[in-house]
Amino acid sequence: MDETTHLRLLGFIVERLEVGILAVDRQCRIVLWNRFMETHSGRLLDAVQGQNLFDCFPELPASWLKRKIDSVFVLGNYAFTSWEQRPFLFRFKHNRPITGGVDEMRQNCTFLPLRDASGEVKMVVLTLADYTDTALIQRRLQAAILESETERRKQRALLRRLQGAKAQLFQSEKLASIGQLAAGVAHEINNPVGFVTANLGSMERYLGDLTQLIGAYDAAATALPAAQAAAVQQIRQKLDYEFIREDLTALIKESREGLDHIRRIILDLKDFTRVDQDGWQAADLEKSCDSTLNVVWNELKYKAQIVKEYTHPPHPECIPGQINQVLMNLLVNAGHAIGDQGTITLRTGAQAGEPREVWVEVQDSGHGIAAGDLKRIFDPFFTTKAVGQGTGLGLSVSYSIMRRHGGRIEVRSEPGQGACFRLVLPVQRTEISDQSPPDGPDLAGEVSAEELLALEETDGR
Numbered sequence: 001m002d003e004t005t006h007l008r009l010l011g012f013i014v015e016r017l018e019v020g021i022l023a024v025d026r027q028c029r030i031v032l033w034n035r036f037m038e039t040h041s042g043r044l045l046d047a048v049q050g051q052n053l054f055d056c057f058p059e060l061p062a063s064w065l066k067r068k069i070d071s072v073f074v075l076g077n078y079a080f081t082s083w084e085q086r087p088f089l090f091r092f093k094h095n096r097p098i099t100g101g102v103d104e105m106r107q108n109c110t111f112l113p114l115r116d117a118s119g120e121v122k123m124v125v126l127t128l129a130d131y132t133d134t135a136l137i138q139r140r141l142q143a144a145i146l147e148s149e150t151e152r153r154k155q156r157a158l159l160r161r162l163q164g165a166k167a168q169l170f171q172s173e174k175l176a177s178i179g180q181l182a183a184g185v186a187h188e189i190n191n192p193v194g195f196v197t198a199n200l201g202s203m204e205r206y207l208g209d210l211t212q213l214i215g216a217y218d219a220a221a222t223a224l225p226a227a228q229a230a231a232v233q234q235i236r237q238k239l240d241y242e243f244i245r246e247d248l249t250a251l252i253k254e255s256r257e258g259l260d261h262i263r264r265i266i267l268d269l270k271d272f273t274r275v276d277q278d279g280w281q282a283a284d285l286e287k288s289c290d291s292t293l294n295v296v297w298n299e300l301k302y303k304a305q306i307v308k309e310y311t312h313p314p315h316p317e318c319i320p321g322q323i324n325q326v327l328m329n330l331l332v333n334a335g336h337a338i339g340d341q342g343t344i345t346l347r348t349g350a351q352a353g354e355p356r357e358v359w360v361e362v363q364d365s366g367h368g369i370a371a372g373d374l375k376r377i378f379d380p381f382f383t384t385k386a387v388g389q390g391t392g393l394g395l396s397v398s399y400s401i402m403r404r405h406g407g408r409i410e411v412r413s414e415p416g417q418g419a420c421f422r423l424v425l426p427v428q429r430t431e432i433s434d435q436s437p438p439d440g441p442d443l444a445g446e447v448s449a450e451e452l453l454a455l456e457e458t459d460g461r
């Protein structure tokens with residue numbers, strides 16, 4: 001094939017390539033313009049040849065493109081720009097045969113220096129390749145990745161909520177079984193304490209009788225012969241009879257006090273756990289405070305002075321065992337917040353208005369709660385205590401219990417100023433919604449049990 005034929009063939013191919021090809025001279029006048037450019041710009045070669053590129057296409061990014069072309073003229077290098085950095089140079093339409101939609105054509109562009117025989121760059125050739133399909137596929141791919149990432153994030157959030165809910169359930173069940181165990185033990189101890197108390201009463205009476213009898217013997221001993229009287233006296237002194245007689249009375253008195261103490265503990269435990277009267281009932285919140293306080297007294301007695309400001313409000317309908325659990329969490333937290341010495345104030349009151357509500361407050365003079373933590377203290381597992389000292393479940397369980405009661409739990413605190421937790425309960429039992437209020441820990445939310453189980457299975461794999 002001679003050179004002319006070869007060149008004509010090449011020209012023919014270039015004309016039909018699905019790639020835009022144009023060339024400009026040093027003044028940016030258009031020198032070359034292939035059919036692709038004619039078709040997409042709507043301008044024929046005759047209309048643009050010899051014209052300044054930027055005059056013909058004012059929509060081009062003139063200063064950027066001029067700099068690019070100039071640099072190819074000066075440096076004689078090859079340059080490239082991809083649709084990802086600069087979506088297009090020429091504002092061409094891209095027809096999508098399948099959807100029938102029309103998009104801006106995304107273009108990958110190359111800049112090639114064209115030299116003469118002396119090596120001087122005489123023209124810069126620009127090629128434009130249509131990358132719209134690739135761009136669309138990439139856009140869809142990115143949307144799919146984003147969607148699956150959102151889905152994964154949702155699943156992780158659901159799993160966290162499932163774990164929180166499970167932990168709460170576990171904690172509530174643990175507390176309930178501890179309560180049952182304590183009530184069982186209290187019940188079992190009650191019987192022996194009963195007969196020990198009765199026996200002690202009999203012993204006290206017998207002791208009186210015996211003392212009386214010994215007194216009579218004492219009176220009769222004066223009639224004994226001297227040797228026998230001395231032997232009796234010796235035994236008396238050896239055994240320290242006078243001491244025994246006095247000490248026996250004191251021992252019985254102390255034992256009776258001890259038994260009374262045990263009986264009070266049993267009553268408090270029974271009152272606290274309320275297993276014998278489970279279920280909804282009108283409960284005296286002040287009695288609940290007192291019995292709970294007795295149960296946790298051991299934790300508080302060396303550090304907290306207790307102040308009671310009771311106003312005898314109406315008795316709300318509730319499950320007293322559960323309210324006692326909440327009170328216990330609050331009292332233990334208050335004890336922990338107080339360093340060496342402090343005060344815990346228990347207050348009760350009634351709120352005017354409808355529905356009628358009663359409240360009980362547990363206020364302490366402890367270290368208080370930082371503003372940033374206030375929003376999080378009801379979240380499951382939120383704790384500021386050292387590892388092993390707090391699970392961070394006390395308040396979240398308390399929150400759930402109050403919610404199930406149609407009531408709420410409020411808190412006010414400032415660092416260094418102590419904290420005050422208020423439990424508010426409707427006097428009349430109300431319908432309890434399953435929806436979590438917007439400001440509370442969202443444990444169940446709108447997730448179904450099936451969804452959670454499915455998620456857990458996926459996670460386990």
Ligand SMILES: Nc1ncnc2c1ncn2[C@@H]1O[C@H](COP(=O)(O)OP(=O)(O)OP(=O)(O)O)[C@@H](O)[C@H]1O
Pocket residue numbers: 329333334337364366367368369373377378382383384385389390391392393394395396418419
């Ligand atoms: N009275 C209070 N004073 C100061 N901070 C408190 C008080 N009550 C609760 N907090 C803060 O709230 C956090 C959460 O309390 P919560 O009772 O839920 O968990 P915890 O006491 O840390 O652990 P546990 O599960 O053993 O109760 C505590 O770690 C503490 O930082």
Ligand SMILES: [Mg+2]
Pocket residue numbers: 329332333390393394395
């Ligand atoms: Mg706690």
